[in-house]
Amino acid sequence: xxxxxxxxxxxKGVSTTVPAPLRAIQERVYACIQCGTCTGxxxxxxxxxxxxxxMWRLVLMGEKETLFNSRTFLLCSACxxxxxxxxxxxxxxxxxxELKQIAARENHPVHKKSVLFxxxxxxxxxxxxxxxxxxxxxxxxxxxKNPFTPLQFTPLGLRLMGKGKVGIQVPSKGQRRxxxxxxxxxxxxxxx
Amino acid sequence: MKYYYYPGCxxxxxxxxxxxxxxxxxxxxxxxxxxxxDWTCCGASAAPATGNLLSLALPARNIALAEKTNAAKExxxxxxxxxxxxxQVEKKTGKDTELLSKINTILEEEHLHVxxxxxxxxxxxxxxxxxxxxxxSQRVQRSLNDMTIAPYYGCQCLRPxxxxxxxxxxxxxxxxxxxxxxxxxxxxxxSKCCGASHMNTQMDVGIELVASILKAAKxxxxxxxxxxxxxxxxxxxQKKASRFAKEDLDITVLYLPQLLGLAFGLTEKxxxxxxxxxxSDGFRxxx
Ligand code: SF4
Ligand code: SF4
Numbered sequence: 001x002x003x004x005x006x007x008x009x010x011x012k013g014v015s016t017t018v019p020a021p022l023r024a025i026q027e028r029v030y031a032c033i034q035c036g037t038c039t040g041x042x043x044x045x046x047x048x049x050x051x052x053x054x055m056w057r058l059v060l061m062g063e064k065e066t067l068f069n070s071r072t073f074l075l076c077s078a079c080x081x082x083x084x085x086x087x088x089x090x091x092x093x094x095x096x097x098e099l100k101q102i103a104a105r106e107n108h109p110v111h112k113k114s115v116l117f118x119x120x121x122x123x124x125x126x127x128x129x130x131x132x133x134x135x136x137x138x139x140x141x142x143x144x145k146n147p148f149t150p151l152q153f154t155p156l157g158l159r160l161m162g163k164g165k166v167g168i169q170v171p172s173k174g175q176r177r178x179x180x181x182x183x184x185x186x187x188x189x190x191x192x
Numbered sequence: 193m194k195y196y197y198y199p200g201c202x203x204x205x206x207x208x209x210x211x212x213x214x215x216x217x218x219x220x221x222x223x224x225x226x227x228x229x230d231w232t233c234c235g236a237s238a239a240p241a242t243g244n245l246l247s248l249a250l251p252a253r254n255i256a257l258a259e260k261t262n263a264a265k266e267x268x269x270x271x272x273x274x275x276x277x278x279x280q281v282e283k284k285t286g287k288d289t290e291l292l293s294k295i296n297t298i299l300e301e302e303h304l305h306v307x308x309x310x311x312x313x314x315x316x317x318x319x320x321x322x323x324x325x326x327x328x329s330q331r332v333q334r335s336l337n338d339m340t341i342a343p344y345y346g347c348q349c350l351r352p353x354x355x356x357x358x359x360x361x362x363x364x365x366x367x368x369x370x371x372x373x374x375x376x377x378x379x380x381x382x383s384k385c386c387g388a389s390h391m392n393t394q395m396d397v398g399i400e401l402v403a404s405i406l407k408a409a410k411x412x413x414x415x416x417x418x419x420x421x422x423x424x425x426x427x428x429x430q431k432k433a434s435r436f437a438k439e440d441l442d443i444t445v446l447y448l449p450q451l452l453g454l455a456f457g458l459t460e461k462x463x464x465x466x467x468x469x470x471x472s473d474g475f476r477x478x479x
């Protein structure tokens with residue numbers, strides 16, 4: 001893999017226009033002492049533009065733009081090492097998830113691919129109650145509108161099919177199994 | 193002994209052999225599994241990245257199904273991602289009644305309700321705590337004493353909830369593996385992240401993590417896992433990881449109940465070995 005270029009650290013200074021969702025996140029990591037244990041524990045730090053420690057600093061500084069243009073929380077694979085080891089006992093992994101939620105709601109371009117992935121996954125669950133692997137991969141590839149992405153997965157898909165583990169599934173419409181549950185969750189989520 | 197059984201979506205598809213071998217092993221141990229009727233997806237890693245309440249309501253629906261049936265006290269979950277999602281409901285609603293009532297408002301749409309009190313347990317928790325390694329070794333028909341096995345735990349059965357093993361240096365699989373006669377491959381990668389969640393969106397990062405684990409497993413005859421995400425990830429991307437590391441990293445990757453089943457003398461079909469992607473000739477010869 002190519003060496004990742006680390007951008008310049010952000011300008012110091014406290015932003016006065018921090019929107020509410022980010023303020024809630026700031027409160028969660030307010031006690032961060034910038035010790036770097038999270039960075040040292042993170043299996044994905046090598047691929048991140050900002051290390052976890054530096055990203056928490058961006059959060060505290062209210063550097064919204066830089067934060068949502070960075071790939072750091074997108075690359076969190078929820079291994080829970082930082083949560084386990086943070087000397088301040090901060091809920092770091094969960095807060096990474098919350099950043100993903102904000103990015104999904106606000107349609108930040110850097111996160112488009114993962115957001116589409118998750119969205120199509122949940123669409124399959126919403127329709128059938130359980131995820132149909134092939135259906136949702138088909139939906140995902142269609143939504144990416146990139147004819148080359150599926151090729152990356154073709155050899156594996158064929159091997160899995162050969163084993164009878166997955167079958168071709170045409171995306172199906174019709175009655176949606178968990179529609180009511182999803183709607184209610186979305187409704188309450190909006191009120192939060 | 194009797195447990196509810198929540199297989200989860202992967203065990204119906206890419207991890208069929210985990211389902212087959214878990215059922216076969218439990219039946220050999222005379223433990224009853226009551227599969228939750230009409231279970232649905234736990235939300236995997238997609239719901240937590242989308243909405244908080246959804247990520248709890250989806251697993252909670254399955255806990256509610258169990259409560260309604262009232263046939264056992266604990267839910268056995270073999271998939272680590274499903275396990276964590278269900279466990280979050282147990283832990284979070286246990287101390288937050290406001291949250292519990294929100295979740296119940298959502299579940300009303302399905303005419304379901306969670307009260308609390310059911311315990312969610314990972315398969316490895318049950319295997320290592322409720323089943324004695326001595327009871328396993330008594331049933332061994334085919335000793336695996338020519339083999340060295342690398343136990344791979346992954347993340348979410350160990351962290352963030354510390355329920356049955358050390359979250360950094362886990363050892364709960366060792367007595368079970370040793371009960372089959374096999375030796376333990378000494379390594380430090382057992383609790384490291386395999387990067388499975390990257391494979392669909394950031395494959396290059398995932399491959400690097402897979403390669404470092406496969407490299408460390410060299411010298412072992414097989415890696416044994418307790419999570420469908422980890423197994424598929426370590427099994428399916430060996431060619432790509434080998435190309436990345438510029439060395440041959442092929443190795444057999446089994447589920448723990450598959451290994452135990454083999455030692456019990458179950459046939460390859462009975463433990464679903466035909467479904468694993470990479471089972472090396474060398475491994476087969478040692479059986
Ligand atoms: S480990 Fe905790 S306290 Fe230390 S830098 Fe990371 S978030 Fe801050
Ligand atoms: S939970 Fe996420 S951020 Fe924390 S160490 Fe693991 S991958 Fe890194």
